[in-house]
Amino acid sequence: xxxxxKLVLVGQLSVFPWVFEAAKRAGIDxxxxxxxxxxxxxxxxxxxxxxxxxxxxxxxxxxxxxxxADRYRREPFDGIMAGNERVVPFVARAAHELGLxxxxxxxxxxxxxxRSMRHRLLEAGLGLxxxxxxxxxxxxxxxxxxxxPVVVKPANGHSSLGVIRVDDKDCLEQAVARTWxxxxxxxxxxxxxxxxxxxxxxxxxxxxxxxxxxxxxxxxQVRVCxxxxxxxxxxxxxxxxxFRAPAQLPxxxxxxxEAEVIGAHHAFGITEGTTxxxxxxxxxxxxxxxxxxxxxGGGGFTHHLVHFSTGIDLAAEALRIHLGREPLxxxxxxxxxxxxxxxxxxVGSGGRMKQVHGLDSVRNDPQVDYVVxxxxxxELLLPYPDFSGYPAIVVSRHESDAAAVAYRAHLxxxxxxxxxxxx
Ligand code: ADP
Ligand code: CA
Numbered sequence: 001x002x003x004x005x006k007l008v009l010v011g012q013l014s015v016f017p018w019v020f021e022a023a024k025r026a027g028i029d030x031x032x033x034x035x036x037x038x039x040x041x042x043x044x045x046x047x048x049x050x051x052x053x054x055x056x057x058x059x060x061x062x063x064x065x066x067x068x069a070d071r072y073r074r075e076p077f078d079g080i081m082a083g084n085e086r087v088v089p090f091v092a093r094a095a096h097e098l099g100l101x102x103x104x105x106x107x108x109x110x111x112x113x114x115r116s117m118r119h120r121l122l123e124a125g126l127g128l129x130x131x132x133x134x135x136x137x138x139x140x141x142x143x144x145x146x147x148x149p150v151v152v153k154p155a156n157g158h159s160s161l162g163v164i165r166v167d168d169k170d171c172l173e174q175a176v177a178r179t180w181x182x183x184x185x186x187x188x189x190x191x192x193x194x195x196x197x198x199x200x201x202x203x204x205x206x207x208x209x210x211x212x213x214x215x216x217x218x219x220x221q222v223r224v225c226x227x228x229x230x231x232x233x234x235x236x237x238x239x240x241x242x243f244r245a246p247a248q249l250p251x252x253x254x255x256x257x258e259a260e261v262i263g264a265h266h267a268f269g270i271t272e273g274t275t276x277x278x279x280x281x282x283x284x285x286x287x288x289x290x291x292x293x294x295x296x297g298g299g300g301f302t303h304h305l306v307h308f309s310t311g312i313d314l315a316a317e318a319l320r321i322h323l324g325r326e327p328l329x330x331x332x333x334x335x336x337x338x339x340x341x342x343x344x345x346x347v348g349s350g351g352r353m354k355q356v357h358g359l360d361s362v363r364n365d366p367q368v369d370y371v372v373x374x375x376x377x378x379e380l381l382l383p384y385p386d387f388s389g390y391p392a393i394v395v396s397r398h399e400s401d402a403a404a405v406a407y408r409a410h411l412x413x414x415x416x417x418x419x420x421x422x423x
Pocket of ligand 1 (some may be wrong): 096153158163203205207210233280
């Protein structure tokens with residue numbers, strides 16, 4: 001019998017089940033490099049995990065790389081894939097050094113830095129907002145020349161942490177200072193370099209609803225597998241609250257989104273793997289890229305959005321690509337198989353979490369496939385524009401988009417986070 005393929009999955013939080021389940025379905029064994037904040041017990045129990053390989057990528061990337069190379073020499077594995085945003089450059093470098101399929105180190109650096117993405121889009125003649133990169137907090141005056149409102153954000157951030165809309169020029173200095181402080185508190189920079197590069201990006205506000213696109217890339221060929229609807233997010237902070245797939249949009253707009261997303265992959269030099277791209281539809285019609293992440297989005301729930309709206313087993317296909325194989329869907333036509341919704345329970349005021357009310361009845365609802373909680377009672381949840389985690393994520397399936405909309409309203413009414421009394 002041929003040996004089962006083995007892949008190193010780096011920093012995938014084990015309470016997010018999607019990639020682990022996909023590996024199990026696809027018959028792939030995982031060597032899991034646990035994320036720093038994961039528990040060894042939970043990591044060891046995840047589906048398809050046959051081995052845990054703790055590495056200190058953040059603090060000691062060189063040591064982590066040599067430990068990984070030692071592990072490879074002892075018994076080679078067949079692939080490596082990133083399970084969170086911060087490890088994308090490390091995984092690209094490791095893949096390169098071990099001769100495995102992955103992003104080039106250059107492409108990994110581009111997608112980890114929102115300034116580089118903006119420059120690449122500009123060079124490629126693709127759509128983008130006016131922007132100014134600020135290298136130190138005093139440089140905020142450079143951004144006064146932009147058309148307001150603007151959005152201030154970390155150049156290497158995630159999860160809308162430190163992302164602030166500013167309507168008024170008088171408030172810009174304060175917003176930049178606030179974002180800068182969050183960058184320092186959270187050590188947001190490009191990991192895996194001798195001097196982590198940090199900075200702030202200020203860009204013109206793109207007015208229109210938001211969509212996300214999940215793609216697979218194999219030998220430079222890009223396939224946009226699914227487009228989902230994130231809705232209107234007006235700020236001043238950008239807490240994500242939902243996704244619905246497939247997005248109910250006219251064919252011309254879907255085609256325009258696809259063209260923009262494919263163009264961005266070429267502009268960023270992404271030739272292998274899977275990506276999560278966010279765009280705004282300016283005026284409701286013109287897609288403009290916000291950013292792209294070279295990994296599965298949302299800790300993997302974007303897999304479920306695609307899988308049960310199109311039939312494409314996105315996470316399993318991503319694993320196959322990282323094993324150097326052609327995805328099974330590569331020669332198949334997409335199909336519409338259903339409607340999927342993701343609801344993220346809002347953090348609200350933040351504080352020490354007591355519980356999330358209403359989850360028990362949601363867990364028992366036959367429409368619901370997953371309820372995932374990453375924050376335990378007693379833990380501190382920071383309100384936006386700070387970020388420390390999502391209180392709970394509910395993934396459900398519906399007969400129609402209208403049913404998904406109605407269910408979202410039901411969840412918004414019935415679920416809320418209760419915090420301990422402030423002492
Ligand atoms: P992050 O890496 O933190 O997710 P994003 O660039 O995706 O950074 O910004 C987070 C959110 O902030 C986006 O999903 C979007 O809603 C909002 N946002 C960011 N930049 C802009 C912009 N130029 N115009 C409008 N909204 C923006
Ligand atoms: Ca984002």
